[in-house]
Amino acid sequence: MARRIRFVEALREGMRQEMERDPSVFVMGEGVGPHGSCFKQTENFTNLFGIDRSRDTPISELAIAGAAAGAAMMGMRPIADLMWIDFSMLAMDQICNQAAKLPYISNGQVKTPVVYRMTTGKSKSNAAHHSGSFYSWFINTPGLKVVVPSTPYDAKGLIISAIRDDGPVIYLEHKLLLNNRGEVPEEPYEIPLGVADIKREGTDLTVVATGAMTVFTMTAAQKLEKEGVSIEIIDPRTLMPYDKDTILASVRKTGRLLAVDEGYRYCGFGSEMVAMTAENAWDALKQPPRQLTTMHTTIPFSPPMEDYVFPNPDRIADAVRSMMQS
Amino acid sequence: MARRIRFVEALREGMRQEMERDPSVFVMGEGVGPHGSCFKQTENFTNLFGIDRSRDTPISELAIAGAAAGAAMMGMRPIADLMWIDFSMLAMDQICNQAAKLPYISNGQVKTPVVYRMTTGKSKSNAAHHSGSFYSWFINTPGLKVVVPSTPYDAKGLIISAIRDDGPVIYLEHKLLLNNRGEVPEEPYEIPLGVADIKREGTDLTVVATGAMTVFTMTAAQKLEKEGVSIEIIDPRTLMPYDKDTILASVRKTGRLLAVDEGYRYCGFGSEMVAMTAENAWDALKQPPRQLTTMHTTIPFSPPMEDYVFPNPDRIADAVRSMMQS
Amino acid sequence: MDTITQIRLLETMLRVRKAELQLAIMYKNGKVPCAAHLYEGQEAIAAGICDHLRHDDCITSTHRGHGHCIAKGMPIKKMIAEVSAKKTGCCGGKGGTMHLFMPEVGVMGTVGIVGGGIPIATGIGLAMKMQNTDRVAVSFFGDGAANNGSFHESLNLAALWKLPVIYICENNLYATSVAVWRSTPIPDIGIRGSAYGMPGVTVDGNHVDEVYAAMETAVARGRAGEGPTLIECKTYRIRGHFEGDDAFYRTKEEVAEARKRDPIDYWKAHLIANGAITEETFEAMSAKADEEVAEAAAFADASPYPEPESALLLSGNPA
Amino acid sequence: MDTITQIRLLETMLRVRKAELQLAIMYKNGKVPCAAHLYEGQEAIAAGICDHLRHDDCITSTHRGHGHCIAKGMPIKKMIAEVSAKKTGCCGGKGGTMHLFMPEVGVMGTVGIVGGGIPIATGIGLAMKMQNTDRVAVSFFGDGAANNGSFHESLNLAALWKLPVIYICENNLYATSVAVWRSTPIPDIGIRGSAYGMPGVTVDGNHVDEVYAAMETAVARGRAGEGPTLIECKTYRIRGHFEGDDAFYRTKEEVAEARKRDPIDYWKAHLIANGAITEETFEAMSAKADEEVAEAAAFADASPYPEPESALLLSGNPA
């Protein structure tokens, strides 16, 4: 059997291999240097590549994001680590107004091949400022691509594709997935951006789920299987551009859609999936498409409240059951 | 007949009356002082209220937004003018991470009654950094309300309600509407947040449209009327929380939905309307709900390209026609 | 500084220290659901600054804010209960270790976003000024935060408008793993006051008397309507960035050296030397703080968790 | 400064001035679809700074960036065609007056967001350094931008990493209607260099010789790997904030006084006095610039608009 490594190791390996291959690739961010990042994503990079290419920064999210865009225009391929997605709110102008738009407004005279990496989502009582999932904002921004791996295999293939992509890519690492293990080839490989993966085949209902929600849905699927319900799980992996064809093919097959999204409902990716499906697979749908998202609230600290507001395997299974019964 | 005044005058009157009524209300922002704001929204305020209550600021969006939140916690009711919505990208942290969340995380011990005012949308060749419509980000943020008036009457009633609201409200002024005239009572009045307005009654198809799109749709409706197509136009006026009941009642009546949104499609308000309708009025819909939005591109400068990417009355009429024919 | 003040400062420092050490234990025992950022070694700053504040003065603080809250008047039990995620906490369990509030004593929020509290404190000062009070606002933040745009924009605004805000930069030489010299190209952050035409001073943050003296001037200035002050307090972050951080990015020797400069030891020695207290008084004070903290921990322990559904109260959820 | 340089500086200033006045006319005639922010009166800065730059050095600029682009080497016709929304413009009509690019001559973008170009220039400098070149990057921005977080974070980063970036603050005393003393509580923005341990100087931006001299030092420093410099150039915004702004927030007298300090008049007088040129040479230079600008305007006029559908090229539209 192939080597099984952790998500964070797969991500690190992908970055390392690209940095070995291409001297224009480098990492910058708070603590990416000797410390090797918050979750060890760049462990040992300063030994391998020096502090210039694994570059610690001040706590200056706006300048980090903008400097990465500027360096990218000059032929570098920066990986800018913004730590938590929550902190990217300080960098929105440089990400969404500058990096995303420079190639377009310059009429293609410049490129901005930056990867903006951030951790995302729920962890354990990380509370209001460290539990964000607002990637819908990035999806809403022309010029950006958005990538959310759910397995170690995807983590590596997608980071390599993100680095090689000539435009800015938002790469999101879910905190609950970082230590999950999975099979990962040693050699570098790309997973094309925009291509979904069918994480599980099924016949009764399609679940579109991303990041940790994919894993939660896998758990739910096992329970449901025992109850005689077969769900198909599509992980878009890239949320912008998303793989409309694969999602629609599945929905056309099962006739039912449940979008499971850790973001919020209103103008979120869940609504996007429901809308896209309603618009494009109306005839094939046996019932209204549905979504299950984090409840519309600032994230509370205390575990009972925190658990209450997020989707989890039980809640996913319940949502599927209620659809199958109606 | 009642007095007819311009949108910007109605907005100004609403702010002025609230500032007269309540000494804790004040305006702050770049150029709101003696100059009376970019589009004269606060004309004459320094004469009426002094430079303290019509307070010019440096170009410090993050600090403006945060200082407004801080002052609001202390019992003031700031109206923070961020000029263009585009510049609010520099203030997202203070708006969405702080002002929106402080009441919740403090467990109700503090309130943040701030109105964040911004102009929004297309104008004439305002290009990539001055044509934004990304209010879906604010809709996606728990703790915020989002208001988009489309008429002078609504502009006044909604600004008064926004100022009186105890939480943070995003108030968006569409540049193309500022000089439109309409009937506006002289006395202060509130339009409750969260209540839609049926701008036009019709029987064949429901259009949900906001801001300038409401006006464009009115134009389209006249053409369509001549062709024998009767559309009902719902202006939600408040996009968060939006008036689900009114929208659904209309869709249940007409059996058809077209959402016309100046924002982008992916994770935008158009998708939200399509999703919400598909989820809740499935049985009543005669065909798939549809949306017409600005194309997914950075906004180009040159008029032919700019016109190409935005919705306009013709395109709205075409979208309705194509739905009625299918 | 009179003897009563001297003793009160020591008392505050002890209370803060003991509360933090208690939380370290509770964290190890799984009673705190999330790694907390502890304040050990920096107590002289919270004590020296807040001693000048009235209940109607306000502070904003950071992820490392427990000590500021206690020094500002939050009962230890309300803090510990919150950090242990209990319903009786100062925010009913909604905020947690990085989001502590108690407006009735002027705690207007600790903030999880680095630098995020600085504009807020600036706005609090603006309100205080517009309301014609002589109240002052204080913003605590770290060396790391001083490189964020929020710092720059806020100090500029406060200086421009002569707001009664005092900016306290606790330079503990680290921002997570990043040493200050690897983020900040000047020796003293206090220098930055001059970029806004405001007084900027740098003091030894482990010497509560120095902190106290600098704040005395700053508060007087603020109350008199003369505008803001920046005070940099040099100190050291004794523990890891958060509980569980092994902090291998610095040497044991460096930490051992820093421990020798313990602010409580310094002040205790000073007070014993000048006869303000005896070793016995100190022991008694220490025991009293221990007792208060033990009671607070017991209170937190005995308190219930919030109801799950209460998550939606105040949420703005339209459903 | 040798005579050739002296004359070249005058030439650049004239070319910039004439191009801007041409745009003012074109705006009035409806040939520019959007109010532009013109640079009249600030030409000495663009000229004095860019004269030190090679084609492989880079600049970022602002909403008021036409002059910087010309001084950096963009053909006037490419600029005017872009501002008139034509397909032949430097960005094919996609950018417009606030978004001008021409990487082949080092114009890496003018930016519509105030302060937005400062981090980008910093990153350009970072790349130049990592690529072991002796190139330098320049960021032009206004007095207003110096109060934005982007300024602070960028200068700190550049000083920390000793990047070859030169920050040019054009203090034209206004940010839209807001006079600099109502946004900035210090007399000279050059002072802010000290907040980052970088040289910060303030010069008369209407005196091209002063600007040139300050830049000479800064460029040498940058190329030698010694790090960034902040240069504040004091000047005056002669026109309204944008075409169509009546600028009633300041007196006619103030503007008239400022006009007396016209940078072209100053330099012309200087060059005539020292014998570098005669009145006739000046007239000839002026006529040549007029001719170039007229040709550029004709070129723009004769150029087609872009095809509507080309809006979607490069857009990332997945449909």
Ligand SMILES: Cc1ncc(C[n+]2csc(CCOP(=O)(O)OP(=O)(O)O)c2C)c(N)n1
């Ligand atoms: C805007 C933002 N960026 C990054 C972080 C992650 N982070 C949390 S604390 C911290 C270091 C803060 O350093 P400093 O301001 O010196 O405070 P200290 O921890 O030393 O008390 C960082 C980078 C954050 N919370 N917010």
Ligand SMILES: Cc1ncc(C[n+]2csc(CCOP(=O)(O)OP(=O)(O)O)c2C)c(N)n1
């Ligand atoms: C972030 C941001 N805030 C506000 C504006 C609106 N705005 C455009 S130019 C300007 C004034 C800029 O002043 P300054 O930096 O001094 O440049 P100047 O116009 O004087 O050349 C403002 C406020 C903007 N474009 N971007």
Ligand SMILES: [Mg+2]
């Ligand atoms: Mg620190």
Ligand SMILES: [Mg+2]
């Ligand atoms: Mg200016």
